[in-house]
Every structure is written in C-alpha cells, then in structure tokens.
Amino acid sequence: MSPAPSTYAGVADVVAVLVLLTEFAMLRAPLLRSQVRLYAFQSLVVTVLAVVIAATRHIDELYVLAVLSFVLKVVLVPGLVLRLLRDADVDLAGSSVLGVPSMIMIAIGVSAFGIFTVGSLHVHSNALPTTALAVAAAVVLVAFVLIILRADVVSQAIGFFSLENGVSVASLVVAAGLPLVVEVAFLFDLLVAVVVFGVIMRVHHGRSQTLSTEDLDRLKG
Amino acid sequence: MLKSVEVVLLGTSVVAPQDVQVLQVMTILGGAPLVSGFVSHVEGRLQGRRGPRILQPYYDLAKLFRKETVVTEESSWVFLAGPVVAFGCYLIVPLLIPVLTTYGLPLGYMGDILGGAFILALAGFAVALAATESGAPYAQLGGSRAMTFGALIEPTILFVVFAVALITRTDLPYALAATVRSSSSEMVRPGHVLAGFAFFLVVLVDTGRIPVETHSGTLEFGMIDEARTLEHSGAPLALLKWGSAMKQLILYTILINVFVAPWGLAASGRPGSVVLAIPSLLGKAMVLGCVFAVIDNLFSKLRLFKITEFIAAAFLLAVLAVLVFYAGGG
Incomplete structure (x- = not known):
C-alpha cells in the first residue's frame, strides 16, 4: 500500500491537478468567453497555491507575488480579453481540426508523456512535491496542444497565458524562494504578451471580421 | 463481571458470515x-410537482407481476430468458461488494471489482439480447445504443480499477474501503478524488441519469437503456x-461504501450492528440519490453524439488518477 502524501504535498498535488483539469476544460470549451473565465479560475487556483506555500514555508515575499498575480491574472488580464471580445462581437470559438474526444485523447497522451518524462528524471525529495512538478509539465504540454489545435486567436492567447500558469506552478513548487524580481519579470512578460495578443486580436478582427485563424492559411501561397 | 454485563446487554451471538x-x-x-x-419523489418535489409516492415502485412491481405476459410469435425463448438472467x-453482485460489513465475507473473495463489473456487463448483455430478440425497432435501437455506450465507458471503469489497485495493491473493494477508513488524508489524496469522481460519472452513465439520458421521458429517440424494455410486459417487465433499480442501488453502494x-x-457480526448497517446504507443511498436528483434538475440532456464528450471527460479523470500515482504522489 503506497502511503498517502503529507498535507503540504497533498495540497500542492491537488492544486496542480486542478490546474491541469482547467487546462483540459479550456481545450473543450466551445465559447470564447467561458475559456477566458476558465483562465481566470485557473489563475485563482495558482494564486491559492502561492498563498499556501507562503504560509507553510514562511516566505513572506510570496504573499506579494500572490497579490500581484491575483490582480493581474484573475482580474486585469481576463477583464481586458473579455472587453476585447465584447468589442469583437464574436462568441463561438473557431472550429478546431479535430472533434472534442480526439482532442482530449491527444491531450491525455501528451500529458502522460510529460508526467512520465519528469518521472524518469528521478527527482525525489521530501520537501518537494514531485507529483506537482510532473503535473505542471503536463499543463505546459496541454497548453501547447490548445495553441496548436484550436484555430482562433483568443484560444491561442489563452493557451499562451495558461502556459505561464503551468510554469508558475512549476516554479512555485520547485523554487518557492525564487527571488521576487524573477517572478515579477514573469508577470511582466505576461503583460507584454497581453498587449501583443490584444493588438493581434484587434488587427485580425479588423481585417477579416473574424477571430478564426483559418483564413491565415492562404498566406502560404 | 463486567464481561457478563456486556454479554447481557449486547449479546454474544454472532451472525454467521453466510x-x-x-x-x-x-x-x-x-x-x-x-x-x-425516494429519488423520483425528490425529483418531483424539486420540479414543483408533488411527485409519486415513495413506495410507488413496490406497487408498480406488484401490479406488473399480476399482469399477463405477451410475447410475439417470432421471438424465441431468449426474449423471456434475458430478464431472468x-x-x-x-x-x-451484492455478494462481492461491501454492502453491510467492513470485513470480507466468505464469498466476497469470489471476484474482485472487475469480476463485479463483468457480471453487471453480462446482465446488460442479456437485456440487450432480449431487446434484439423482440424484433421491434425501438427496443433493438435501445439495445444497440446501450451496448455502444457501455463499450465506451468500459475503459473508464478499467482505469478506475487500476487506480484502486495502485492505492491498495489489490483490486478487492473491501481493501479500498479499509484504506479510505484508515485515515482522513487517504480521502483527499488526488488519485482517490479523481478515481472517485470518475466513478461518479460512470454511475451517471450506467444508471441513465440526465446528462446522458432522461429516464422518465417517453420520447424513443433519446432513449438508451429505457428503450430496451419497451416490448416486455408482465412479469419479465417487472424483473x-x-x-434496473437493483443495478442503481448496487452502483450507489459501490460509490458510497x-x-x-x-x-x-x-x-463485527453482532446482530445489532449488522441490522443497523441496513438503514445506514439505505440512508446514505438516499442522500446520494438526492445529489443525482439535483443534477437531474440542473443540467439538460446531452445530444446523443455529445455523450462521447461526457465519457471522454470521465476517462480523462480516471487516466489522470493513474498518472498522478505514477508521478509518485497521488
């Protein structure tokens, strides 16, 4: 009988699994708006993880990070994207190449790859929840699947943002004491990405009256 | 002295495991x-109706057993044997799962969770065969659909069993129940939560509840399990x-216990505790039934071709449960 993990590791694992599940939910969400809301929820879960780690490991800097990530990733970024969507007046996501069950199967395969790869590194430590690390790797990979398989600008933007969430989970569980400057640099990166994707959304919608990227295939000539 | 008082109060007699x-x-x-x-009564209440009496299914069964059985000339003995099988x-199945006791009973080791699942699948197969034998299009459609979705949900059941096997190193239902009881941290470990939730979705599919099927509707096109019994009458229909009520309670029991x-x-085998376990099980099953009734009222039925998405979600949870174990935590 394998022993149950400690409470700290258990909470970290549950949070990581929740982040992975929201990633899968984004993959299948047919409405763009529900995708953005799922991203806000995912960011909230990551914020909770930061608070838990700050409390159990007594790292006060992480509280600052938690507040910053709450303001940015739960309120500001989803709000901005939702506003862009309201201006664009498009509800449904672009149809993806594959049906939902096939997408989920591919994503399951990819996340299994991520989990087994991290598992084969044999990182073992009592202080480190290795499961959360492996699941974070799976989150990053599934975010890539989301970016690749969904054919609209918003899904790709949200995929990119949630990729950052996966990286945050990994950095929080592996290097909780990472200097605040580095973490804030991550968030700044995210802000730049939001601006870039916002411009892309506006320009693309302005030119083709749609958020789908299928038209862009014609550039291949 | 103290012992004898205990003997007088509680009795030493033990109910034999058999x-x-x-x-x-x-x-x-x-x-x-x-x-x-009870579930359909609660459902009626939630929909603002008075709902059928709680004992209504008993009256229905008694009525059906009194009615004559009508069989078409074309159908063979399979049509009548299916419901009996x-x-x-x-x-x-209740011999194999922990219904009343925490300790394993002699015949409980006859089969593991997979064994129970196989016997349930055999029952589904017998009903589908009887439906096909009826020669009526809607019953055949129901039998074919039930087999299709039953095959799709099977991998999820397998992965739930794998997750259980990874937690307990056995695949006996008694062992997992004992593990869950042993400490509260077992209850919240991610692998267990994921496997449990996946099994919850399996129960939704297998009992034909709302995201998959309306069990009270009369529209044949949306039917899966219900349509199989359309041609039966009298005692076979009662069976x-x-x-199907027993299957529902069996699945509830596995999920709960x-x-x-x-x-x-x-x-232990003391008469008092064994007898007390019966209302406790039925009470817990009714609470779970209320959850299903609420789900019935919150969601709408999925289109038939969207059911695969629902099943994919259940499969995802079960696979993640196993993966999380392999990642070392769980």
Whole structure:
C-alpha cells in the first residue's frame, strides 16, 4: 500500500491537478468567453497555491507575488480579453481540426508523456512535491496542444497565458524562494504578451471580421 | 463481571458470515425499489410537482407481476430468458461488494471489482439480447445504443480499477474501503478524488441519469437503456424494472461504501450492528440519490453524439488518477 502524501504535498498535488483539469476544460470549451473565465479560475487556483506555500514555508515575499498575480491574472488580464471580445462581437470559438474526444485523447497522451518524462528524471525529495512538478509539465504540454489545435486567436492567447500558469506552478513548487524580481519579470512578460495578443486580436478582427485563424492559411501561397 | 454485563446487554451471538451475505442480497433486493422511489419523489418535489409516492415502485412491481405476459410469435425463448438472467446477475453482485460489513465475507473473495463489473456487463448483455430478440425497432435501437455506450465507458471503469489497485495493491473493494477508513488524508489524496469522481460519472452513465439520458421521458429517440424494455410486459417487465433499480442501488453502494463514505458499516457480526448497517446504507443511498436528483434538475440532456464528450471527460479523470500515482504522489 503506497502511503498517502503529507498535507503540504497533498495540497500542492491537488492544486496542480486542478490546474491541469482547467487546462483540459479550456481545450473543450466551445465559447470564447467561458475559456477566458476558465483562465481566470485557473489563475485563482495558482494564486491559492502561492498563498499556501507562503504560509507553510514562511516566505513572506510570496504573499506579494500572490497579490500581484491575483490582480493581474484573475482580474486585469481576463477583464481586458473579455472587453476585447465584447468589442469583437464574436462568441463561438473557431472550429478546431479535430472533434472534442480526439482532442482530449491527444491531450491525455501528451500529458502522460510529460508526467512520465519528469518521472524518469528521478527527482525525489521530501520537501518537494514531485507529483506537482510532473503535473505542471503536463499543463505546459496541454497548453501547447490548445495553441496548436484550436484555430482562433483568443484560444491561442489563452493557451499562451495558461502556459505561464503551468510554469508558475512549476516554479512555485520547485523554487518557492525564487527571488521576487524573477517572478515579477514573469508577470511582466505576461503583460507584454497581453498587449501583443490584444493588438493581434484587434488587427485580425479588423481585417477579416473574424477571430478564426483559418483564413491565415492562404498566406502560404 | 463486567464481561457478563456486556454479554447481557449486547449479546454474544454472532451472525454467521453466510447469513450476513444472504442479508446483503436481501437488502439490495428489498431496498432498491425504495431508493428509486425516494429519488423520483425528490425529483418531483424539486420540479414543483408533488411527485409519486415513495413506495410507488413496490406497487408498480406488484401490479406488473399480476399482469399477463405477451410475447410475439417470432421471438424465441431468449426474449423471456434475458430478464431472468439479468435479474440473477444483479443478485450475485451484492455478494462481492461491501454492502453491510467492513470485513470480507466468505464469498466476497469470489471476484474482485472487475469480476463485479463483468457480471453487471453480462446482465446488460442479456437485456440487450432480449431487446434484439423482440424484433421491434425501438427496443433493438435501445439495445444497440446501450451496448455502444457501455463499450465506451468500459475503459473508464478499467482505469478506475487500476487506480484502486495502485492505492491498495489489490483490486478487492473491501481493501479500498479499509484504506479510505484508515485515515482522513487517504480521502483527499488526488488519485482517490479523481478515481472517485470518475466513478461518479460512470454511475451517471450506467444508471441513465440526465446528462446522458432522461429516464422518465417517453420520447424513443433519446432513449438508451429505457428503450430496451419497451416490448416486455408482465412479469419479465417487472424483473427488468426491479433489476434496473437493483443495478442503481448496487452502483450507489459501490460509490458510497468503497469510494466516498465507507462508514456506518458493521465491523463485527453482532446482530445489532449488522441490522443497523441496513438503514445506514439505505440512508446514505438516499442522500446520494438526492445529489443525482439535483443534477437531474440542473443540467439538460446531452445530444446523443455529445455523450462521447461526457465519457471522454470521465476517462480523462480516471487516466489522470493513474498518472498522478505514477508521478509518485497521488
């Protein structure tokens, strides 16, 4: 009988699994708006993880990070994207190449790859929840699947943002004491990405009256 | 001295394990119509209706047993044997799962969770075969659909069993229930939560509840399990109805006594605790039934071709449960 993990590791694992599940939910969400809301929820879960780690490991800097990530990733970024969507007046996501069950199967395969790869590194430590690390790797990979398989600008933007969430989970569980400057640099990166994707959304919608990227295939000539 | 007082108060007599096992079957047999009657009563209340009486399924069964049985000339003995075989299967499964006791009973080691799943699948197969034998299009459609979706949900059940096997190193339902009872941290470990939730979705599919099927509708096109019984009448129909109520209670029992809340079971063979375990099980099943009734009212039925998405979600949870174990935590 394998022993149950400690409470700290258990909470970290549950949070990581929740982040992975929201990633899968984004993959299948047919409405763009529900995708953005799922991203806000995912960011909230990551914020909770930061608070838990700050409390159990007594790292006060992480509280600052938690507040910053709450303001940015739960309120500001989803709000901005939702506003862009309201201006664009498009509800449904672009149809993806594959049906939902096939997408989920591919994503399951990819996340299994991520989990087994991290598992084969044999990182073992009592202080480190290795499961959360492996699941974070799976989150990053599934975010890539989301970016690749969904054919609209918003899904790709949200995929990119949630990729950052996966990286945050990994950095929080592996290097909780990472200097605040580095973490804030991550968030700044995210802000730049939001601006870039916002411009892309506006320009693309302005030119083709749609958020789908299928038209862009014609550039291949 | 103290001992003798205890003997007088509680009695030393112990119910023989064989008797407990028979009692398990009788509990499922007798309690199943009560639980499904209660669920449809609650459902009616939630929809602003008065709802049928809680004991209504018993009256329905009594009425159907009195009615004559009509069989088309074309159908063979399979049409009548199907319901009997299925009913027999539903009588066997309660021998294998922890219905009343925490300790394993002699015949409980006859089969593991997979064994129970196989017997349930055999029952489904017998009903589908009888439906096909009826020669009527809607019954055949129901049988074919039930087999299709039954095959799709099978991988999820397998992965739930794998997750259980990874937690306990066995695939006996008693072992997982004992593990869950052993400490509260077992209850919240991610692998267990994921496997439990996946099994919850399996129960939704297998009992034909709302995201998959409306069990109270009369529109044949949306039917899956319900359509199979359209051509049966009289006693075979009563057996089918009783059987599906038993299947529902069996699945509820596995979900409750193995995954979610394995408390309130008899830890020893003392008559008092064994008898007390019966209302405790039925009570827990009714609470779970209320959850299903609420789900019934919150969600709408999925289109037939969207059911695969629902099943994919259940499969995802079960696979993640296994993966998380391999990642070292769980």
